[in-house]
Amino acid sequence: TTFNIQDGPDFQDRVVNSETPVVVDFHAQWCGPCKILGPRLEKMVVKQQGKVVMAKVDIDDHTDLAIEYEVSAVPTILAMKNGDMVDKFVGIKDEDQLEAFLKKSID
Numbered sequence: 781t782t783f784n785i786q787d788g789p790d791f792q793d794r795v796v797n798s799e800t801p802v803v804v805d806f807h808a809q810w811c812g813p814c815k816i817l818g819p820r821l822e823k824m825v826v827k828q829q830g831k832v833v834m835a836k837v838d839i840d841d842h843t844d845l846a847i848e849y850e851v852s853a854v855p856t857i858l859a860m861k862n863g864d865m866v867d868k869f870v871g872i873k874d875e876d877q878l879e880a881f882l883k884k885s886i887d
Contacts, residue, residue, distance in 0.1 A: 782822050782834040791845055794835060796863045801832045801885045804858040806851045808839050813872050814855040821857065824878050831886045859885035 785791045795802045803825060807814035818836070825834040839846040839854055849858060849865070859867040859881065867884055869877075 781825050781828075781830065781832075782836065785835050785837045785842060785845070787842070788844060791835070791837070791842075795860055798833070798860070800830070801866075802860045803832055803834045803882065803885060804849075804860055805834060805836045806839050806846055806849070806854055806856040806858070807836060808854050811854045817855045817857075817872050820875070821878060824875070824882055828882060828886065832882060857881070861885065 783794065785794070795804060803821065805814075805818055805821060807818055822834060825832055837845055839851060845851075849856075853870050855872070856868065856870045858865050867881060869881065873881065
């Protein structure tokens with residue numbers, strides 16, 4: 781349910797063209813809050829039992845994707861559905877907020 785994006789075409793294929801809603805985690809190795817949010821979000825995505833998948837994008841490796849999706853701070857989380865961004869947030873959220881975000885992404 782969670783995968784790392786390798787490059788632009790991989791993002792296009794696994795996120796934009798995905799039939800399943802995708803939560804995209806834009807993060808960086810040096811980002812403290814990312815290390816907290818990432819695992820928490822992953823756990824919640826797993827609980828959705830395949831209704832949503834999670835793509836992880838390291839902004840240092842994929843600057844072009846970060847620019848394209850207007851990521852100016854990390855962590856930035858996008859919800860993608862049928863190739864469109866349907867929701868987005870920056871920073872850490874609590875469990876309830878994350879759950880609401882995921883529900884919105886799926887419905």
